[in-house]
Amino acid sequence: MFIIKRLGYLVFVLWGLSILIFVISRAIPGDPARMAVGPKASEEVVQRLRIAMHYDKAIYVQYYYWFEDMLHGDLGLSIVTKHPVLEDIRQVFPATFELAIFAFIFLILVGIPMGIISARYNNTWVDNLGRLLSYLGVVTPPYVFAIMGMLIFCYILKVLPAMGRLSPGLIYPPKITGLITIDALIQGNFIVFVDALKHLILPAVSLGLLGMATDARITRSSIYDNMGKDYIVAVQSYGIPERVIMFRDLLKPSIIAVVSMIGLEFGSILSHAFLVELIFNWPGFARYGMTAVMYTDLNAISGVVLILGAVFAISNIIVDLIVDFLDPRIHLIKERSE
């Protein structure tokens, strides 16, 4: 019931978002038709495109046409790539999705343990080091890490590839999911899998560092807060080993705040990947969106924002479900209010 209700909300959210982005994208300066056909094209040619794309009509009429097409699974034509926007997104989305997944894995696998260790050894040099690292991660933009990482691992040490998703000479595995690592594993192509993984390391780490640092700080402070609670003092007095207390009694209530944060982080990674994609020449969704804005490619802008909105909303639903599972009190409050 909860999921159905949330999915119902999701439809309304996306509808509202589509109206908002449709209006905002039309406010971007520049004539999209002129941008599409080039600066020297005659006014007649520009006007022909305006009519074909309905740019000559009132904004609500334009929205009507766009919405009607969208209901039929058509997000319109990109005036830059000359391809249907949905087809473009199908091509570029998996690249960013794969990048986001690996950034996400990195931030969970490193951020949460770092927070736990900091809390466990609070006010020691270990804690100080963890806090320093997480502070650096929070204040340093991802593109700085990307450039530094590239200079160290690609330029000086030459141990990692500098760009793209796959090395020259390797052939992309037949598309199943669009995620090269997964597709390569499904087809048992270990060479391609490892090569794709090598290409993912730097961009994923750069992209995940901010989230990793944030999660480490939240995990640490959350555990630290809970450490002084009565129930923890009680279990400690029974002589239960500290490791058991940490993972059985402390981590579960402390992790709720982190999980809520992580949901937002996934969507944020997708939308903030632009600079990292640019630096590593990653053929992704964020870069496609930025090009769309630069070329006033209205259909592409609307399509990108709509997909991003859907990812944000769906990841939030998943997070709510996880939090619901982790914290029974939330579930109980909901039941009582119903």
Added chain:
Amino acid sequence: MLNGRAKILLIILCMVGILIGISGISVASSIVRYNSDWPVLIDPAVAIWCQGQTAVVNLYDALVITDTESNIISHVAKSWDVSSDGLTFTFYLRPGIKFHDGSELTAEDVKFSMDRLLTMGQGFAFIWSGKIQETEVVDKYTVVFHMKNTFGPLLSTLPSFFIVNKDLVMANIKKPGIYGDMGDYGEEYVSSYDVGSGAYMIKEYKRAEHLLMEKNPNYFLDISSAPDEFKMIGSSEPALLKTLMARRELEMTNRWLTSETLESLAKIEGVEIARWLFSNMDYICMNTKKPPLDDVHVRKALAWAFDYDMAVKLTAGSVQARGPVPLTVPGSDPNCFQYHRDLERAKMELKQSKYYGHFDEYPIECVWAVNIFKQKQSMLLMANAAEIGLTVNVKESAWTFLASLCASIETTPHLYPVTSSAYYPDALPLLQRYHSIRSGTIDSGEWLLDPVLDKMIEDAACIVNENERYAEYTKITRYIIDLCPTIFLAETPDSRAYQAAYIDWPVTKGEVIPSYKYDNCIRFIKVYPEKREELLKK
């Protein structure tokens, strides 16, 4: 036995070792990799920016091309005739030229390509639109362009006209589309697939990542010494370029890099900077219909006040411009008047202005977009104007916004710096900037709207005899300079970093083909893989 932590550490070390160790991926022994901004539009009827043109000159063939001395030489057309009245151009095609799908290139393909280009009206269509009345197929290897009026530089324009495979495009037309019976005229298909006959053909096109081309084994010319592959990489990020250059994974850069980036690339062993003057011109447009710039004396005052020596120093290898046409372009006037910095004369001009004493009431705005050079030029102008008592406010803008501002007289800024170049080896395109029909575009924000000038340009364009046409260009050039609608800053070079140690690139030896983007024609380049290997071993 290892404990748990040691096992985990061992597993991690093994994984890192595997990641670093696995390699042995082979690349073509002879490849040229070039960085390009994105998107790369590969349809010859659409491509107009240099990234698209770079792809197109390698994927497609033109009827004729030019040599390094601007002479028109045969290519797909082995010869041609021009009728005595200059209204009919007959081209005789070489038999046996094959498209990449194996079909033969014939006169039908030439007609289809021109019809498609003119109907779509995009890219370089403006060059021939309204000039070519009809394309006629006489026989399989003979095609005729019937002109509406004489058009003097027609042959010089044709290196920018590329031939597509009619049958392949027709088989991939999508209906309905905005071109009526022709649907989308194959626009969607040609934007992703190769329908050409050029020296290179598409091997892999990963949009926003790279465009990889391989040598056409059936090319009609001998290209045995040309590189096996050409790859356009979709990024201009300086850290990436530096890394790729140092790892010998990039052979040449595009022309849009800052001097700082070029200098840092030049520090890499074996990498050099190639600079050559082509047809690029930096200038500052003055909106001649907006007070106080509607007064020629104010415009001349700014032209006298500008510090050209400083402007030239902003871009290495540039020289002060002399009039609206770079001296490297056929039809330019080497003897035309050239402004220099003279503050006294600038002040004298201001005194003759009807706005003298009231300049405070007419704030002047200079808007810059695109890159740091434009900002520097704007700031320099602001400083120079202040020296003669004029206040210029400098603002930054997005290029798209500036382009939309230039659509009307009222919104076009007083001043803005811009770069332009001749699309074909003739002065006409740079003089046509001042024709009323071009007003309202970002290249032509002067808004002269001068019927006398329009007529002079139209008449000159019709003159078939080259010397007579150039004489008319000289008159037009002097007429424009007298109106002072533009501050002609500098002829700027194409500046590129390239792997001088292992590629032989004719343009670096001065062998520049003065047709738009033929400097990126890869079949003229030679690569020495063994020298690359030597560098990698160091």
